[in-house]
Amino acid sequence: MTTHPAPMVIGYDGSPGSVSALDWAVATAGRAMAPLRIVEAFELVITTRPSPGHVVPLEAVRTARRQRLDELAAKLRLEHPDLNVETSLIGGAAAKTLVEAAQDARLVILGSRGLGGWSGLLIGSVAVQVTTHATCPVVVVPHDYQPQTQVEPTVVVGVDGSKYSARAIDFAFDQAESLHARVVAVHAWTSPYLTYRDGESMLEFDEDTVREEAQLLVAESVAGAAADHPDVPWASDLPTGSAGHALVRHSESADLVVVGTRGHGGFTGLLLGSVGQNVLHHTHCPIAVVH
Known part of the structure; x- marks a missing residue:
């Protein structure tokens, strides 16, 4: 058939x-x-x-x-x-x-x-x-979008460890393979990682630990798609602050930004709250929303 x-x-x-x-x-x-x-x-x-x-x-x-x-x-x-x-x-x-x-x-x-x-x-x-x-x-x-003329096309994807983010990553790697592009996996964090020291009530913020865990989350999230697309190079970016601002910043030099419809962490409510409105209104390149 x-x-x-x-x-x-x-x-x-x-x-x-x-x-x-x-x-x-x-x-x-x-x-x-x-x-x-x-x-x-x-x-x-x-x-x-x-x-x-x-x-x-x-x-x-x-x-x-x-x-x-x-x-x-x-x-x-x-x-x-x-x-x-x-x-x-x-x-x-x-x-x-x-x-x-x-x-x-x-x-x-x-x-x-x-x-x-x-x-x-x-x-x-x-x-x-x-x-x-x-x-x-x-x-x-975007209504005034002009395709990038850079030597190495780039697909940017928001990563937060959710199932929707996993689907966005798969889509991003598929598009990158079609475009002969690289993938940049963005994981933004805003809340400090809190730990107790010696059982005391004092809380301390270990930035190195946060970055290590964020890098591990990205690596584990991307592993499957990267294995399925061995010819697609990828890198990670772990900015602090707003997830929306990070994606908009990357969109200035990207060919495509990819996000999931739902998430947690930095990408919570991406389509339903102020972060999503910010990205949709201010992105400089096409944005893909993946269910």
Whole structure:
């Protein structure tokens, strides 16, 4: 029985953000030899306010968008004859539409800014909904992203010892192998390691012990993926302070940052609290969120 490779799904609306995401998606799908499914959400908005000027009939808007998608697909097929390109214009809310369209996908790609159905992706609930409910990794591409031109591409992954971090590490090494890149495993710590000395109540902070244990955690976390990808070089970084700030700093020179949806330690609540918002708003390169 012939099996078809799972597609990569991109949310597209013609905005600069979605165009940057499309460029990234085309390159990634090409390397993986995977189909590319371009999805646009078409949400009907009903208003009781008078609309200034001429009102375009709904079906005319739908036809124009369908034609735009068809022209885009034809252009991509011409430029990338080996790439299998599919398009879908789906009625409904943006997050629900994309999550449903990606049920059989290997990856979902989004731009960090959008128009229409993808508007407010990173400042409202849509990003949280997609990253929470999508059954595959989600990549968010900054709207002004320009691919790095460095000699050695870099994939950065947040490590905290959780099962979600383990999945992120596997994904990071897969992407690094595809990109012929190295992996930098980042483990940030903010709380001192507390020990009792001679049974006294005095607590002391042993920074060397903290670093040794952090290095051991990273080494044990990465060991399996490194063994499966022996040609991918990797290094660790053990910064103190905010995990979000560490990832944003690395994103300035990275090709991809990878995190898990949940975690503990420095990466707790990465997608649900202020750390996740900081990374999503300020990352300089694409960020992959792995379930």
